[in-house]
Amino acid sequence: MKSPNIFKRTTCALRAFARSFSGYDITGGAGRWPHSYMLNAPVAQSLAAARLASRKIAHQAENNALVSSIVTNAATAIVGDGPTVRSAHPDPDVNAHLQRVWNEFYKSCDLEGTMSLAGYLNRVARGFVIDGESFTKFVVDPSIMSLRLQLLSADQVDSARTVPSLGTTGDSPNIVAGVEFDAIGRRVAYWVLPTQPDAPWASVLPPVRVSALDVCHVFEPRFPGMPRGISPLTAVAPLAMQLDEAVDASIVKLKTTALLSMLIRDPEGELSYDFDSTNNPQALHLEPGATLRLPPGADVTFPPVSEMNTLGEVLSHIERLICAGSGTGVPFFIATGDLASVNFSAGKLGMTAFLRRVKALQQNYIVAQLLTPIWDRIVLLEVLSGRMRAPDYETNPERYAAQFLFPGWPPIDELKSAKANTLNIAAKVKSRSEVISEGGRDPADVDAEIEADPFAADDLSADVTNISNQNEPENN
Structure with a gap:
C-alpha cells in the first residue's frame, strides 16, 4: 500500500531536483543554449573533425594572410635557427665524441639529404600548427649504422584504420585512427601508408605496421585517451574565413564608393532637351575641372554613400580574436605587423606571454616527443656500432641524456x-x-x-x- 506513495514522492523529488538547475542557461533549461553546442565525446569528435580541419586550415595557411603569418611566426619562434645540445656525460672525451656525431647529423638529417635539422624542425612545427600533429620515421642505414629522418604526412598515417579490441584473444591490440595500443594502453605501432595519399604517384597498397620505437608523434593530447592531434587553429578557422569575406566585401565597397555618380532629375517633367547640344543629359559626364551646363530646371543629386569609419576597428577586433584564440600565442602586433598601436610596456608584456607559450611548446612537444628520442637513437647506434665505448650504458642511462638549448630572444x-x-x-x-x-x-x-x-x-x-x-x- 505504501509503494505507490514512495514512487510518487521519489518522482516529485527528481522533478524538483531537475527544476533546481533550470535557472542556469548552461543546462539548456532556459532555451537559449543550443543542444548541439557541446562536446559529448571529445576524443571521437576530434578524430572525426581533425582531418577535415587540417585540410581547411592548410588552404587558409596558403591563402589567408593572417593565418599564414600566424603559422610562419609560430614555426619560426619555436625552432629559430635550431637547437644546440649539451651532453650530460661526465667524461669530456665522450661528450666531445657525441658532439661531433650530433654535428654531423645536424648538417644533413633528413632521408632526402636536402636540409639541416633546423629546416626539418621548421617543417615539423608547421605540421604541428596546421595539422595538429607531425610524424617522423627513423630510418637506419645498416651498412654504416647512421640515422636519417623521414617526415610523414599526417594523412599518411591511416586515420581510417580502426580495429577495436574485443578482448576475445587475450592480448589483442586496439587500433584507433592508425595508432595501435597494447592491452594496457601503451603505443606499440603505427599503420602507415607506403606513399602520401596526395602524391601524384600514390599507390593503392594497404598500410604497413611500423613499430612505435621508429616513429615520433609530435602532438598535443588535449583530452585523456586522445590518439591523434588536432590543429590549434581549429577554433579560429571559421572566424578567419569570415575575416576574408569581410575584407573582400570592404574592398568592393571601397571600389563602389570611389565611383562618383550623379542623378539629373526633371521635377516638372516638361523640360525638352536639344540632343544635338551640350545640354544633352545622355552626354553629360564628370571630368576633373569640368563645368557642366544642365538643362533649365534640372536638379542634380548624388547617391548616398555609407560611412566606413568604424570598419578598421571591427577588422582589428576580429584579428585580435583570431590571434588570441589561435593556440600558438602569436601576439596581434606580430601577426599583423601593426607596431604603431603598441607601446613599450604592452609590447613587452605580449612578448613575455608569447615567450612562455613558445617555451612550453618547445619542451613539452618538440623536445619530449622528438629531439629526446632522436638523441637516444643516435647514442644507441654509436654504442651498437662500436664507435663509442660505453660499459655503463645500461646501468647508468642518465649519463647519456642531453639538454637541448634553443636560440634565445x-x-x-x-x-x-x-x-x-x-x-x-x-x-x-x-x-x-x-x-x-x-x-x-x-x-x-x-x-x-x-x-x-x-x-x-x-x-x-x-x-x-x-x-x-x-x-x-x-x-x-
Whole structure:
C-alpha cells in the first residue's frame, strides 16, 4: 500500500531536483543554449573533425594572410635557427665524441639529404600548427649504422584504420585512427601508408605496421585517451574565413564608393532637351575641372554613400580574436605587423606571454616527443656500432641524456638586460651558465671561445659598478 506513495514522492523529488538547475542557461533549461553546442565525446569528435580541419586550415595557411603569418611566426619562434645540445656525460672525451656525431647529423638529417635539422624542425612545427600533429620515421642505414629522418604526412598515417579490441584473444591490440595500443594502453605501432595519399604517384597498397620505437608523434593530447592531434587553429578557422569575406566585401565597397555618380532629375517633367547640344543629359559626364551646363530646371543629386569609419576597428577586433584564440600565442602586433598601436610596456608584456607559450611548446612537444628520442637513437647506434665505448650504458642511462638549448630572444633593451644579468650573477640569484643557456649557447663553447680569443683580457671585462653606472636612453 505504501509503494505507490514512495514512487510518487521519489518522482516529485527528481522533478524538483531537475527544476533546481533550470535557472542556469548552461543546462539548456532556459532555451537559449543550443543542444548541439557541446562536446559529448571529445576524443571521437576530434578524430572525426581533425582531418577535415587540417585540410581547411592548410588552404587558409596558403591563402589567408593572417593565418599564414600566424603559422610562419609560430614555426619560426619555436625552432629559430635550431637547437644546440649539451651532453650530460661526465667524461669530456665522450661528450666531445657525441658532439661531433650530433654535428654531423645536424648538417644533413633528413632521408632526402636536402636540409639541416633546423629546416626539418621548421617543417615539423608547421605540421604541428596546421595539422595538429607531425610524424617522423627513423630510418637506419645498416651498412654504416647512421640515422636519417623521414617526415610523414599526417594523412599518411591511416586515420581510417580502426580495429577495436574485443578482448576475445587475450592480448589483442586496439587500433584507433592508425595508432595501435597494447592491452594496457601503451603505443606499440603505427599503420602507415607506403606513399602520401596526395602524391601524384600514390599507390593503392594497404598500410604497413611500423613499430612505435621508429616513429615520433609530435602532438598535443588535449583530452585523456586522445590518439591523434588536432590543429590549434581549429577554433579560429571559421572566424578567419569570415575575416576574408569581410575584407573582400570592404574592398568592393571601397571600389563602389570611389565611383562618383550623379542623378539629373526633371521635377516638372516638361523640360525638352536639344540632343544635338551640350545640354544633352545622355552626354553629360564628370571630368576633373569640368563645368557642366544642365538643362533649365534640372536638379542634380548624388547617391548616398555609407560611412566606413568604424570598419578598421571591427577588422582589428576580429584579428585580435583570431590571434588570441589561435593556440600558438602569436601576439596581434606580430601577426599583423601593426607596431604603431603598441607601446613599450604592452609590447613587452605580449612578448613575455608569447615567450612562455613558445617555451612550453618547445619542451613539452618538440623536445619530449622528438629531439629526446632522436638523441637516444643516435647514442644507441654509436654504442651498437662500436664507435663509442660505453660499459655503463645500461646501468647508468642518465649519463647519456642531453639538454637541448634553443636560440634565445634578443632583448628589447640590451643595456637593461646586461645590467640585470650582471646584477643577478653578482647577487648569486642566477648562475653564469644559466644566463648563457638562456641565450641558446653552451657555456662550455663560450668558455672555449673566450680562452681562444687573444683580446679577451681581464682588464677589458666590465664589472658590476661600471655597467650599473652607464646612462640609459629614454624610451619614447
